[in-house]
Amino acid sequence: MQTYENPQSKIPVTILTGFLGAGKTTLLNHILTERHGHRIAVIENEFGEVDVDSDLVLASEEEIYQMQNGCICCFVDVRNDLIDILQKLLARKNKFDHILVETSGLADPTPVATAFFIDNEIGRQVKLDGIVTLVDAKHIGQHVDDPVLDGRDNQAVDQIVAADRIVINKIDLVSDDEIEPLERNMRKLNQTAEIVRSSYGKVELSNILGISGFAPSYVAERAKLLDLDQHHHHHHHDHMHDPTVGSESFVFNRPFDHDRLHAFMSDLLSKHGDDIFRSKGILEIEDDNRFYVLQAVHKLMDFRPDHAWGMDRPYSKLVFIGRNLDRVELEKGLSACLA
DSSP states (O other), X not given: OOOOXXXXXXXXEEEEEEOTTSSHHHHHHHHHHSOOSOOEEEEEOTTOOOOXXXXXXXXXXXXXXXXXXXXXXXXXXXXXXXXXXXXXXXXXXXXXXXXXXXXXXXXXXXXXXXXXXXXXXXXXXXXXXXXXXXXXXXXXXXXXXXXXXXXXXXXXXXXXXXXSEEEEEOXXXXXXXXXXXXXXXXXXXXXXXXXXXXXXXXXXXXXXXXXXXXXXXXXXXXXXXXXXXXXXXXXXXXXSSOTTEEEEEEEESSOBOHHHHHHHHHXXXXXXXXXXXXXXEEEEBTTOSEEEEEEEETTEXXXXXXXXXXXXXXXXXXXXXXXXXXXXXXXXXXXXTBO
């Protein structure tokens, strides 16, 4: 029997993605310089425009900068990839409570999320708190509708589809009647993410941290965090460009066989993971009094027990978000894994 660490003791990781101009630099500078009371380790991409100014840095060691406000900043670059940086950070984990990974420019956030699943040593110490996509109220419409970006390479679309939370920034620059259609468009791409608004690049940190993080982890909160509850029924949305993007959700009132479900999901994602952006679920597993949480980003899957069901009535709910989802096949495959 594997021993599992207390999920409470894991450090939550937020992946921050968004287009140039969406206000990411302002947000990161705010995190690293203002006295907001959070102890956050920010991992920047090599091209990060954040100025690690000498006045603001208390100490630096192995390219890890301790900022005056209690936060930490470090950079992914040629010498240190994300795994190296995470190992250095985790050696100092009494120094921070949250990790924020910034993925620059047009980068797809998924490979970054991947790092947290791949390396077991790291996977044991951190948990993916959520993917937050920052969008620029004024320009996102062009990005989403840009014919050059369209189709499989439309990164704006991918970033919105992958998000657990979308922050529409700089709303001071647009009128209310421009924001409404923008939010409707976001909804077509992503039915589950919470959409929050901010102006002047002043993003409330509570909007991007602890999407799951600081609440005790029990069933209802986990379901909320995974955004499972907004999927009471199956939606089929006409995606702005790509009618094949959608979500499918399934509810089962009998427990799953752990090994069969694990094998089915691994096989499904290794074959179709390129098309399945996110898979998530809360699951009842036979002969186990704990609920299990499933989180996957493309082909990478994290599937582990959480707390005991306690007073909650066990159930299983899964949501898949992606292209070309075959509901009938998914249902057949999942049903075959029931105990």
